[in-house]
Amino acid sequence: MPISLTEMTETATAGRREQILEAALRVIGRSGRQAVTHRAVAEEAGVPLGSTTYYFDSRDDLLRQALEHVATSEVERYAKRGEELRSVTSPRELADRLIDDLVAAAEDRVAYIAEYELWLEAGQRPELREAAQNWCDAEQRSVAGAMDSLGSSDPATDASLVVAAIDGLGERVLAREDDPAQAAEEFRPELRRLIERLAG
Amino acid sequence: MPISLTEMTETATAGRREQILEAALRVIGRSGRQAVTHRAVAEEAGVPLGSTTYYFDSRDDLLRQALEHVATSEVERYAKRGEELRSVTSPRELADRLIDDLVAAAEDRVAYIAEYELWLEAGQRPELREAAQNWCDAEQRSVAGAMDSLGSSDPATDASLVVAAIDGLGERVLAREDDPAQAAEEFRPELRRLIERLAG
DNA sequence: CAGCTAGCTGTACATATGTACAGGAATGTG
DNA sequence: CACATTCCTGTACATATGTACAGCTAGCTG
Numbered sequence: 001m002p003i004s005l006t007e008m009t010e011t012a013t014a015g016r017r018e019q020i021l022e023a024a025l026r027v028i029g030r031s032g033r034q035a036v037t038h039r040a041v042a043e044e045a046g047v048p049l050g051s052t053t054y055y056f057d058s059r060d061d062l063l064r065q066a067l068e069h070v071a072t073s074e075v076e077r078y079a080k081r082g083e084e085l086r087s088v089t090s091p092r093e094l095a096d097r098l099i100d101d102l103v104a105a106a107e108d109r110v111a112y113i114a115e116y117e118l119w120l121e122a123g124q125r126p127e128l129r130e131a132a133q134n135w136c137d138a139e140q141r142s143v144a145g146a147m148d149s150l151g152s153s154d155p156a157t158d159a160s161l162v163v164a165a166i167d168g169l170g171e172r173v174l175a176r177e178d179d180p181a182q183a184a185e186e187f188r189p190e191l192r193r194l195i196e197r198l199a200g
Numbered sequence: 201m202p203i204s205l206t207e208m209t210e211t212a213t214a215g216r217r218e219q220i221l222e223a224a225l226r227v228i229g230r231s232g233r234q235a236v237t238h239r240a241v242a243e244e245a246g247v248p249l250g251s252t253t254y255y256f257d258s259r260d261d262l263l264r265q266a267l268e269h270v271a272t273s274e275v276e277r278y279a280k281r282g283e284e285l286r287s288v289t290s291p292r293e294l295a296d297r298l299i300d301d302l303v304a305a306a307e308d309r310v311a312y313i314a315e316y317e318l319w320l321e322a323g324q325r326p327e328l329r330e331a332a333q334n335w336c337d338a339e340q341r342s343v344a345g346a347m348d349s350l351g352s353s354d355p356a357t358d359a360s361l362v363v364a365a366i367d368g369l370g371e372r373v374l375a376r377e378d379d380p381a382q383a384a385e386e387f388r389p390e391l392r393r394l395i396e397r398l399a400g
Numbered sequence: 401c402a403g404c405t406a407g408c409t410g411t412a413c414a415t416a417t418g419t420a421c422a423g424g425a426a427t428g429t430g
Numbered sequence: 431c432a433c434a435t436t437c438c439t440g441t442a443c444a445t446a447t448g449t450a451c452a453g454c455t456a457g458c459t460g
Binding site: 030031032033034113116117119120121122123124126128129132133136154157158160161163164165166167168169171172174175176177189190193194197198 | 230231232233234313316317319320321322323324326328329332333336354357358360361363364365366367368369371372374375376377389390393394397398
Binding site: 401402403404405406407408409410411412413414415416417418419420421422423424425426427428429430 | 431432433434435436437438439440441442443444445446447448449450451452453454455456457458459460
């Protein structure tokens with residue numbers, strides 16, 4: 001064995017859980033949360049069936065942790081992205097950057113659908129709502145800074161509206177026949193108009 | 201028997217299918233599409249298990265028809281609503297009417313969640329996308345007429361943005377702890393600002 | 401090295417689920 | 431009234447699924 005077994009066990013313990021969680025996200029994105037069975041996830045992750053029940057108390061627990069995993073990642077991502085967006089100097093630039101993000105997200109259709117699926121899961125399970133709320137707040141904060149930089153008279157409201165529009169457009173992208181990333185690209189002029197009108 | 205058996209059979213044939221479809225929607229809204237099993241739907245509808253397999257070829261068929269049912273209803277509803285919205289005379293009035301609609305929709309949380317669930321189903325199953333597209337187009341047309349009445353310089357784009365914002369806000373409403381209808385109400389000032397900026 | 405602990409996995413089992421289908425009930429037909 | 435037809439339902443069965451758990455392996459300890 002190339003590395004010590006102790007080390008292997010340690011990294012595998014952390015890695016294994018993530019590995020299973022990410023397999024679950026792929027299953028969700030590809031086939032919906034109804035497809036999240038211990039067996040489907042185990043196969044996707046390339047781990048034995050026993051592992052999924054070892055790391056997660058139950059199917060519900062797995063789904064819950066998957067949401068928390070996504071929510072946490074997204075909060076971090078938006079925190080960083082928010083910093084970058086503060087530097088925009090025109091409505092058009094902000095719109096372009098946000099559409100770039102949407103296109104990037106839509107490129108991985110499976111991951112993108114998984115996020116919406118988990119959001120719905122939060123709609124049904126109150127214990128998941130706090131994580132969902134944090135996720136949502138982080139997204140809005142990331143845009144609010146930029147709207148502030150652009151001199152919006154009400155950055156929080158404008159950020160809320162811009163994020164809502166992006167989420168709504170994103171949702172629409174999912175049910176489009178053609179390439180989701182291309183569909184997202186088509187919304188560029190629309191978002192430019194929105195932000196110009198709000199901040200201009 | 202108060203009515204002739206012929207008549208009863210006829211209305212029951214039409215009624216029974218709808219009855220099952222609507223039970224399915226309640227199950228979806230309450231527990232997600234993973235909960236849509238023949239047995240759960242049959243129990244919710246108060247019909248024997250055999251009925252669900254008699255009227256629908258399979259579980260997938262049931263889900264497909266549920267989406268088509270919702271999509272068709274929504275297209276009709278938006279067509280009518282679009283007529284009414286054409287008469288608005290100010291951005292504020294349009295925003296208020298649209299928020300009223302959102303509040304009304306959010307009041308039936310179960311039905312509202314069901315719509316989002318079915319939308320995701322369309323994201324995963326290409327054969328459902330046409331119905332989803334029609335639904336989405338109808339929603340946008342219903343607002344485009346009003347934006348036109350308000351003298352928007354680009355009614356189609358503005359309608360697309362307003363609808364996207366409403367859909368995004370609606371999605372956010374679902375994961376709120378408090379009363380969804382109340383949460384929807386809180387978005388009234390935001391939507392007023394959006395439409396005033398776009399059409400004003 | 402013997403024994404111990406902790407991490408992990410294969411397997412088994414009760415239950416849930418999709419679905420087929422035989423047969424019953426109601427209606428139409430001669 | 432006998433028969434055919436159509437609509438419907440209870441039941442049965444193969445399969446899928448969640449989950450418990452016995453036992454295995456690898457490393458640690460004395």
